[in-house]
Amino acid sequence: MPEPTTITAAAGFIRSGELTPSELLxxxxxxxxxxxxxxxxxxxxxxxxxxxxxxxxxxxxxAGQNRGPxxxxxxxxxxIIDVFDMPTGCGSKLWANSYARHDxxxxxxxxxxxxxxxxxxxxxxxxxxxxxxxxxPWNLDRTPGGSSSGSAAAVACxxxxxxxxxxxxxxxxxPASYCGVYSIKPTHGRVSVNGVMPLAPSLxxxxxxxxxxxxxxxxxxxxxxxxxxxxxxxxxxxxYESELKNELYHDRRRRLSLLPGFPAIADQxxxxxxxxxxxxxxxxxxxxxxxxxxxxxxxxxxxxFSDVPRFQHLVMAVEAAAYHADRMxxxxxxxxxKVRQLIEKGxxxxxxxxxxAKELLEHYREESEPAFVDGWRTYLTPATxxxxxxxxxxxxxxxxxxxxxxxxPTVSLPFAWxxxxxxxxVQLTGERWCEDDLLMVAAMLEADIAFERRPLPL
Amino acid sequence: MPEPTTITAAAGFIRSGELTPSELLxxxxxxxxxxxxxxxxxxxxxxxxxxxxxxxxxxxxxAGQNRGPxxxxxxxxxxIIDVFDMPTGCGSKLWANSYARHDxxxxxxxxxxxxxxxxxxxxxxxxxxxxxxxxxPWNLDRTPGGSSSGSAAAVACxxxxxxxxxxxxxxxxxPASYCGVYSIKPTHGRVSVNGVMPLAPSLxxxxxxxxxxxxxxxxxxxxxxxxxxxxxxxxxxxxYESELKNELYHDRRRRLSLLPGFPAIADQxxxxxxxxxxxxxxxxxxxxxxxxxxxxxxxxxxxxFSDVPRFQHLVMAVEAAAYHADRMxxxxxxxxxKVRQLIEKGxxxxxxxxxxAKELLEHYREESEPAFVDGWRTYLTPATxxxxxxxxxxxxxxxxxxxxxxxxPTVSLPFAWxxxxxxxxVQLTGERWCEDDLLMVAAMLEADIAFERRPLPL
Numbered sequence: 038m039p040e041p042t043t044i045t046a047a048a049g050f051i052r053s054g055e056l057t058p059s060e061l062l063x064x065x066x067x068x069x070x071x072x073x074x075x076x077x078x079x080x081x082x083x084x085x086x087x088x089x090x091x092x093x094x095x096x097x098x099x100a101g102q103n104r105g106p107x108x109x110x111x112x113x114x115x116x117i118i119d120v121f122d123m124p125t126g127c128g129s130k131l132w133a134n135s136y137a138r139h140d141x142x143x144x145x146x147x148x149x150x151x152x153x154x155x156x157x158x159x160x161x162x163x164x165x166x167x168x169x170x171x172x173x174p175w176n177l178d179r180t181p182g183g184s185s186s187g188s189a190a191a192v193a194c195x196x197x198x199x200x201x202x203x204x205x206x207x208x209x210x211x212p213a214s215y216c217g218v219y220s221i222k223p224t225h226g227r228v229s230v231n232g233v234m235p236l237a238p239s240l241x242x243x244x245x246x247x248x249x250x251x252x253x254x255x256x257x258x259x260x261x262x263x264x265x266x267x268x269x270x271x272x273x274x275x276x277y278e279s280e281l282k283n284e285l286y287h288d289r290r291r292r293l294s295l296l297p298g299f300p301a302i303a304d305q306x307x308x309x310x311x312x313x314x315x316x317x318x319x320x321x322x323x324x325x326x327x328x329x330x331x332x333x334x335x336x337x338x339x340x341x342f343s344d345v346p347r348f349q350h351l352v353m354a355v356e357a358a359a360y361h362a363d364r365m366x367x368x369x370x371x372x373x374x375k376v377r378q379l380i381e382k383g384x385x386x387x388x389x390x391x392x393x394a395k396e397l398l399e400h401y402r403e404e405s406e407p408a409f410v411d412g413w414r415t416y417l418t419p420a421t422x423x424x425x426x427x428x429x430x431x432x433x434x435x436x437x438x439x440x441x442x443x444x445x446p447t448v449s450l451p452f453a454w455x456x457x458x459x460x461x462x463v464q465l466t467g468e469r470w471c472e473d474d475l476l477m478v479a480a481m482l483e484a485d486i487a488f489e490r491r492p493l494p495l
Numbered sequence: 496m497p498e499p500t501t502i503t504a505a506a507g508f509i510r511s512g513e514l515t516p517s518e519l520l521x522x523x524x525x526x527x528x529x530x531x532x533x534x535x536x537x538x539x540x541x542x543x544x545x546x547x548x549x550x551x552x553x554x555x556x557x558a559g560q561n562r563g564p565x566x567x568x569x570x571x572x573x574x575i576i577d578v579f580d581m582p583t584g585c586g587s588k589l590w591a592n593s594y595a596r597h598d599x600x601x602x603x604x605x606x607x608x609x610x611x612x613x614x615x616x617x618x619x620x621x622x623x624x625x626x627x628x629x630x631x632p633w634n635l636d637r638t639p640g641g642s643s644s645g646s647a648a649a650v651a652c653x654x655x656x657x658x659x660x661x662x663x664x665x666x667x668x669x670p671a672s673y674c675g676v677y678s679i680k681p682t683h684g685r686v687s688v689n690g691v692m693p694l695a696p697s698l699x700x701x702x703x704x705x706x707x708x709x710x711x712x713x714x715x716x717x718x719x720x721x722x723x724x725x726x727x728x729x730x731x732x733x734x735y736e737s738e739l740k741n742e743l744y745h746d747r748r749r750r751l752s753l754l755p756g757f758p759a760i761a762d763q764x765x766x767x768x769x770x771x772x773x774x775x776x777x778x779x780x781x782x783x784x785x786x787x788x789x790x791x792x793x794x795x796x797x798x799x800f801s802d803v804p805r806f807q808h809l810v811m812a813v814e815a816a817a818y819h820a821d822r823m824x825x826x827x828x829x830x831x832x833k834v835r836q837l838i839e840k841g842x843x844x845x846x847x848x849x850x851x852a853k854e855l856l857e858h859y860r861e862e863s864e865p866a867f868v869d870g871w872r873t874y875l876t877p878a879t880x881x882x883x884x885x886x887x888x889x890x891x892x893x894x895x896x897x898x899x900x901x902x903x904p905t906v907s908l909p910f911a912w913x914x915x916x917x918x919x920x921v922q923l924t925g926e927r928w929c930e931d932d933l934l935m936v937a938a939m940l941e942a943d944i945a946f947e948r949r950p951l952p953l
Contacts, residue, residue, distance in 0.1 A: 132594055138692060
């Protein structure tokens with residue numbers, strides 16, 4: 038029996054009848070049994086419910102109904118997102134038994150697309166920076182990153198084939214990168230946050246993690262909002278996955294813009310790995326000629342950039358405080374140090390500073406657009422400062438939070454291993470609402486990098 | 496220090512400075528301490544939070560800010576309605592610790608109006624028919640009615656001066672009547688159900704209970720939706736309470752229409768009491784002449800009426816099943832017999848019967864309108880079949896569910912005592928969206944009945 042680790046492969050086997058949803062789910066459960074004690078990716082697991090869903094979806098297939106590439110695919114949901122009849126714990130002690138009465142919009146959409154919701158993945162408390170119980174599957178002494186810690190670790194272990202995650206600073210890209218999985222943070226507003234605990238609504242994004250770029254396209258398809266009352270977003274322009282399938286993109290010019298000085302704190306491992314990537318792919322450096330040629334460029338940072346990291350953190354702190362302050366006063370024990378610190382920072386911020394930060398945010402959103410000159414539609418930056426640090430932290434979101442701030446879509450993909458066996462990832466940033474183009478570039482880069490997945494050391 | 500039992504009186508004392516919100520709250524807590532052991536009206540109490548709110552609202556007054564007649568008034572919220580940082584238990588074991596992340600819209604509106612939210616009042620499980628722990632304060636062997644059991648009992652005991660309740664069949668009017676308090680069930684759609692656990696969305700209403708008609712107007716004011724995306728409803732036409740204050744209504748003709756045969760199951764106590772009420776107020780019977788004269792009329796039931804009770808129950812069963820069936824299968828222990836029976840009925844109903852019931856509902860909504868001929872704009876019916884029955888049941892909603900079905904607004908008011916000291920109430924029904932007129936008629940009737948409140952026997 039095949040044991041696929043990507044949604045794309047699993048969907049193929051399910052379509053051909055080589056694998057049923059129930060069999061695929063069983064494989065995920067076996068990996069959970071094997072790894073969960075050490076990795077602790079799950080806040081809540083619903084094995085019985087998942088089995089039921091798998092049986093129903095298997096029957097649908099027997100009756101000739103296939104809902105598409107997510108039909109029968111086991112998915113994990115970050116524990117700040119409501120799933121009917123599961124608690125939405127948000128990493129809080131007091132909310133550990135707070136059962137959701139409804140699916141969040143994104144969960145409802147995944148179910149309609151045939152996904153099997155198997156449980157809730159661990160989040161840092163209130164999606165902030167306090168290290169959770171989850172460990173990095175590549176090295177149990179390291180952090181999986183945060184705040185979408187469980188989603189990244191679960192996908193890395195194959196406990197589920199995809200997961201929902203969320204990002205306000207670097208909470209999708211960072212854990213995905215530390216755990217060696219792929220991630221997408223769509224344009225701010227592309228995906229509904231209805232039924233998702235807010236951290237800072239101006240900056241909150243729901244996104245996804247999986248084990249290849251095409252899987253990200255498959256997951257984005259049902260998540261991308263069509264008509265929704267929450268926020269204006271253009272209609273979904275493409276069938277993201279079909280765009281990749283038709284492979285027209287092979288004719289596209291392969292151009293990547295670097296952003297020197299963004300924010301210039303990558304460690305030696307990361308700096309070397311990105312330089313090697315450039316060397317291997319840059320046609321002007323003579324290593325490649327006909328196919329797989331990439332042109333590299335260096336673009337200046339938007340003028341407002343230097344203030345961005347500070348102001349991103351300020352907006353996050355103030356909006357988190359607006360949501361949590363009253364509750365934190367009432368339940369101080371439910372707030373571990375880092376989220377407490379964040380909220381206290383928000384509480385101590387004079388309101389005019391917040392107004393300035395929001396003005397800069399608008400300004401920066403505008404300034405970050407014109408940089409995408411014709412044919413140079415993608416930034417490439419490190420996804421993190423380096424490999425996963427110790428489990429006493431959740432790592433540094435410095436490479437991610439500027440993209441959360443301006444709301445541009447990003448995709449991250451693993452591309453190298455450190456000497457001690459930890460994955461490294463790069464982050465691609467595209468134009469607002471152009472997830473289709475961004476995924477195409479990411480798929481081309483993925484194909485050319487030919488990143489080699491390794492077996493887990495556990 | 497004054498000890499007001501109505502919002503109207505309390506607001507007067509707060510305005511004049513004779514009473515502070517903190518002192519008023521303290522009075523409510525004392526009554527809770529005195530009665531709660533026996534009555535058990537509360538699913539959750541937040542004394543500290545309530546005290547904090549009272550302190551803040553007392554300070555506002557000292558600074559010259561008065562939010563209006565709800566400023567500093569202690570209010571209870573039925574436990575199917577979300578209140579931030581309190582569990583929404585819905586009478587379910589599994590949801591007993593399901594903390595709400597947001598206020599329901601109605602709670603938010605009450606807070607803005609200055610109300611102090613002191614806790615969650617007991618509901619029957621999932622707002623259905625299984626007797627809850629709450630007892631009738633007039634006789635502990637009797638039911639307080641359901642499903643808004645705790646709201647009615649708490650207001651009757653003065654544990655709070657008003658409460659939110661909800662009705663799908665007879666869940667506001669019935670408990671209010673059994674407990675001797677006043678209630679309003681506004682037009683279906685007048686009040687938002689956002690953040691309220693549904694029982695049957697076609698029929699669910701949020702309403703209020705208090706200790707006089709004017710208090711109902713005061714409570715309805717912030718609850719009545721102005722602009723909301725959920726459902727079309729006309730803008731709030733009046734300031735409900737001002738309408739009562741200006742007392743222009745004394746010039747209004749006092750006309751009440753009886754509905755013989757609706758549904759003709761009142762017991763002897765109730766039948767006699769209504770006959771006496773008519774005799775005392777009917778000018779044509781010669782008892783009254785100049786002022787306080789009421790004209791009485793008898794109108795035929797709408798032609799579709801005979802099917803209404805059956806179809807109301809069917810719609811309720813089917814929609815409850817749609818919401819609960821999956822959950823009940825997964826957690827059978829969380830479903831006591833009567834709600835289980837309701838859901839099973841829904842599950843066993845062929846869908847075309849539901850379609851017929853919904854068609855009848857529309858039809859009946861239309862037919863129930865023309866009966867309001869000029870100057871005869873109010874139906875009077877018994878509010879219940881009789882006084883509160885034993886605590887092994889929650890009583891019969893037969894006099895209420897037809898009004899839940901057609902969505903017309905109702906107000907109930909106590910008007911007599913039985914020989915063994917239980918209150919009886921009548922129910923007034925008005926035209927769609929005309930809560931202002933209905934409250935005016937109710938206030939006139941209240942004044943003329945001069946119902947005597949008795950001290951609680953506890």
